[in-house]
Amino acid sequence: MAIRSIDLAVPSTLPPERGWAGRLWLFLRKNPLGAVGGVVVLLLLLAAVFAEVLATHNPIRTSTRVLVSPGAEFWLGSDNLGRDLWSRLVYGSRISLLVGVASTLLGAVAGGLVGLASGYIGGKTDLIAQRLMDIMQALPILVLALVMAAALGPSLVNTIIAISVVIAPRAARVVRASVLAIREFVYIEAASALGVRHTRIAFRHILPNTFGPFVVLVTAQLGGAILAEAALSFLGLGVPEPYPSWGRMLSIAAAEYAQKAPWLVIYPGIAISLAVFATNLLGDALRDGLDPRLRGD
Amino acid sequence: MKVYIFKRLVIAGVTLLGMSILIFVLMRLAPGNITDMIFESAGYVDEADRRKLEAELGIDKPVVVQYGRWLGEFLSGDLGKSYRYDLPAWEVIKPRLPVTLELAFLALAFSVLLGVPAGVISAIRRGRPIDYALRVFSLAGLSMPSFWLGMIVILLLVRSLGWIPSMTYVSPFDNLGANLFQFLLPGLAVGYRSSALIMRITRSTMLEVLREDYIRTAWAKGQRETLVVWRHALKNASLPVITLIGIEFAFLIGGLIVTETVFNLPGVARYLVDAIQFRDYPIVQNLVMLIAVVVVFANLTVDLLYTWLDPRIKYGKA
Secondary structure (H helix, E strand, O other): OOOHHHHHHHHHHHHOOOHHHHHHHHHHHHHHHHHHHHHHHHHHHHHOOOOOHOEEEEOOOOOOOOOOOOOOOOOOOOOOOOOOHHHHHHHHHHHHHHHHHHHHHHHHHHHHHHHHHHHHHOOHHHHHHHHHHHHOOOOOHHHHHHHHHHOOOOOHHHHHHHHHHHHHHHHHHHHHHHHHHHOOHHHHHHHHOOOHHHHHHHHHHHHHHHHHHHHHHHHHHHHHHHHHHHHHHHOOOOOOOOOHHHHHOOOHHHHHOOOOHHHHHHHHHHHHHHHHHHHHHHHHHHHHHHHHHHOOO | HHHHHHHHHHHHHHHHHHHHHHHHHHHHOOOOHHHHHHHHHOOOHHHHHHHHHHHHHHHOOOOOHHHHHHHHHHHHOOOOOOOOOOOEEEHHHHHHHHHHHHHHHHHHHHHHHHHHHHHHHHHHHHHHHHHHHHHHHHHHHHHHHHHHHHHHHHHHHHHHHOOOOOOOOOOOOOOOOHHHHHHHHHHHEEEHHHHHHHHHHHHHHHHHOOOOEEEOOOOOOOOHHHHHHHHHHHHHHHHHHHHHHHHHHHHHHHHHHHHHHHHHOHHHHHHHHHHOOOHHHHHHHHHHHHHHHHHHHHHHHHHHHHHOOOOOOOOOOO
16 A cells, blocks of 8 residues: 555656556557467367357267368368268367366466475475475376376376376476575565565465466466377377367377378367467466566566 | 485485386286286187286286386396297387487487577567567477377378388488488477477576676676677576476477377387387386486486576575
């Protein structure tokens, strides 16, 4: 409140107060690429929600019209089982976005908290946390996923867990590296000298300053998670049939028909790339907008 | 510092021990074992034969005994026997190592050579057309699955040149040209993707560092741009970049599995998938343990590099 009154004392240098719509407009105008990314993400979310409306065929019903070129009947062609590629892509957005968002959030929040505790508390906590992270990171994603697929049977939930387990140590490492540097700043020493509680220093003084790298990481991982699901499903270890998953569509079967029906390879890949590209664009813009040190220039 | 390094080596050992237990347990959570696989393909199961085979392979013993025996053998450098190929595991792994190492090295080299300069240039020209162009280029790399990129490249090559990817691996010592031709595209496909991550983190930390007082001082002293950017700024911005390269190392192996599959390269990564599906325990366990050893020591190196790159971080106190 005190700061607000100082602001009001020098009104001539302040820009006019903006509502949320105004701030959003300013943000989008300063980040045209981010705006493009945001629009595409929104469109994909809408496609996922309104898949029933957008799809022209039942995505899992097979027919005798196999490997038909893109045209009036099948907008993007049909696959080797005579299923409509466009409808499968539309329904596939549900799986890709669900797995991507759920696994990223799960992994990043868990990993970020571990990184904060590890970097701030230090000592034994740091060592134990880092060793656990080392063990988890020494496991290549596909090994863990393969074993889980074999032990529990490939499923949606197992795919989400497998990917989040891979993301968590990356989030922990990045947050910890920032915390280690921030911990040495004078203002942390000052807060500590003033008798501020450790949890408050950690969550109020340190955590917000790790936000920039954290958001970059989370958005990069969101794209990465969508890609990981694609790779797992490509190898036949991710989301099982009958769910139409973009990665699954690219799997060995589609590769076999690549020369005869290149659309089977081209369109699912474009769908994956577009979704990941859009989340990455949006993430970059968010980063530029959210990091207080970069604001207002 | 010596004490710290010694401590870290001990801890690395503990980590690997934890890893070995984890992998051993995970492999056995899965239902069925190699005998199921062997007898399934034969179509007829004689319980006596099966028990005989299990005894031969040592998988009828208690799990703890199996684990102890495996660990002892691994530590003495014996990688055991591949059940499926009836060959010493090392004989199966050895010819595949150079394929994966060459691919990994090319991919890592491409990613750093593309990523770091692109990130720096993008940061110092923030908001200019070159910044947007580099960001879009690198984001496109981050967005395309490397195996899809590989499939498209092969599709285009076949369509335009009638070229079909070679089915057999060519050693660089036999024919360097053919070998590079075989590895350049998959290396670039994996490396392009990793370079995007490196470029992003380089750009974002460079933007932060370029705002620091000491950079302003360097500018004020009238130092040349190249010196300020590449010496003063990049050195302090390299901390998160090196973290990422360290992490990337483990992740790279995952990328190699699909890329080796798409480009038909007989590497270790692709073989790992086969071995897991066949529950060929010695191959899987030893491959994963070898990967774990490499990753643990990569992380140790990264942590030690921190103190050298950023003296504000002190480890001795811990």
